[in-house]
Amino acid sequence: MTVFSYLRAMHEGDLNWVLDVEQQAYDFPWSKKGFENSLDQGLNYVFCDAEGTALGYVCVLTVLDEAHILNLCVAPKYQKQGVARMALHSLQSKLKESGFTLLLLEVRVSNQPAISLYESFGFNRDGVRVNYYRCQEWDEVSGELVEAKEDAVLMSCTL
Template identity: 40%
Template sequence: MARPGVYQQVLLSDLQLRPLAEEDLPSVLDIERQGYSHPWSEAVFLDCFKDSYRLWAASHGDRLAGYAVVAYMAGEAHLLNLCVHPLARGQGVGRYLLKHLLATAAHEGMSQLLLEVRISNRPAIDLYRREGFHEIGQRPGYYPAPDGREDALVMVRTLSR
C-alpha cells in the first residue's frame, strides 16, 4: 500500500516513461478505480495489448504514477484513457504523458489525435486546450454517470510530422 504523500514530491525529471506491461495491471486497476466512477475492467485493458494500440506508463521509482492508452487507426490516433494517480495529480504527470504520446504518434505518422473528455472534467479540458486541442463536437450521453449519463466533448489536435 502506498504511503500517504508518496507522490507529493514527484519531479518530472524522476519520471520514467515506458510501454505499459501486463504486469502493471494491478497498479493500473488501482489507479483506475480511484480515478473514475466507472472504471475500465481488467478485460478491457487486456484487450488493448495489440499492435494497433500504444500503452504508456509513467513511473516514479517502482510506483506507477499514471498511464495512457492510445489506439491507432486509419492514420489517426485516438486517446482512449489517460489517468494519473490521485496523489500525483497537479504535478505535471498527465501533461508529461500527453506530450510523449503526441510526439510518438506524430513520429509514427499519425495525422491527428482525437479524444473524448467528460464535459465536467475541467482540469482535463484545460490541459488539452493548453496543449493545442480544440473542440470539434459533443457526444450526448457518452459516459455513464452516477445519475444517468454525461456528455463528452470531442477534441482534436493536428500532429506535425
C-alpha cells in the same frame, strides 16, 4: 513533488496496478477485460518518474495515421503535480515521431481542468457526444445517488 520522466510500454504485469488506480480514480472504471483488449489492440504506456515508479497510464487506439486516446489517468496521489502535462507532451512527441498526424479524444464536459489542459496542447473542440459517459447524480425525489449520463466533448489536434 513527483516529476514525470518517461513513458514505457504497458505490459500484462502492470494490469493489477492499473486496475487499482482506475478504481481509485473513477466512479465507473474500466474492467480488466477492457485493459486486456487495449493491450492487444493499441499502444499503451505507463508514466514513470526517474526511479521507474509508475505515476499513471494511457491507452491509445491507432487507425492508420490517427491515434485516439481512450483512457489517460494519473494515479490520485500524483495528480495536480504536472504529471499529465509532461506525459501528454511526451505522448504527442512519440506519436508524431511514429508518423501519426491526428490525435483524438473524448473528455467529460464537467472535467474543465482536463479540457483546459488539452486546449493548451492545441486540441480543438470538435463536437459533443450526448450521454456518452456514465455518472452519478443526486436524485431529489429518492434522496439517493442514481446512475445518469454525461456528455463528452470531442477534441482533436494535429501532430
